[in-house]
Amino acid sequence: MPLSRKVSQGVTFKVEAGELVIARILHGGIIDQQGLLHVGDVIKEVNGRDVSQDPRVLLEELQAASGIVVLKILPSYHETIPPRQVFFKCLYDYDPASDTLIPCKEAGLRFETGDILQIVNQDDINWWQVCIYKAKRN
Structure with a gap:
């Protein structure tokens, strides 16, 4: 069963096959508004620290950040389908x-x-x- 965590910016992630994967993005949250991260993206590093094996490192880095946060991600590639109303x-x-x-x-x-x-x-x-x-x- 994948480990799941929530981050206050409106993103939930899970550890899957040894990688930290974005599982859900809360509509209207900071992450959704920026449009830079997507469900399925793999977070490799935060501020130069490897986070792939331990999601606690991600949380530590985000809590300690007092300015710019640099993420190294492996983007997911999927076709965007316009949402229906x-x-x-x-x-x-x-x-x-x-x-x-x-x-x-x-x-x-x-x-x-x-x-x-x-x-x-x-x-x-x-x-x-x-x-x-x-x-x-x-």
């Missing part, structure tokens, strides 16, 4: 704070019955990213 209407209320199964409550989105959500990322079949398109009117 998908919306849905909520049939029940949801609060991530009370969900015992969500691994990162800060990334969860609270919504109410009648809200309309827009799916903004479906890269992970088990964890879609959405935003509230239109909140229900009282």
Whole structure:
């Protein structure tokens, strides 16, 4: 089972086959806004330190950084398909704070019955990213 970690800039990574791989990028986060990193990219070094075998080195370097962070990455090559616009209407209320199964409550989105959500990322079949398109009117 791959090891998974979250970094506050909105990226989750995993160790897979001895390499540190970007597993997910949170829509709207710093990493997503910059557009420089992509799911599947392999992080080789951070500020000259090898991170491929130990994700704790990445966390240490990012926490210690007080300015520019230099990453050496092996980019993933995949064809970019334009996202389709998908919306849905909520049939029940949801609060991530009370969900015992969500691994990162800060990334969860609270919504109410009648809200309309827009799916903004479906890269992970088990964890879609959405935003509230239109909140229900009282």
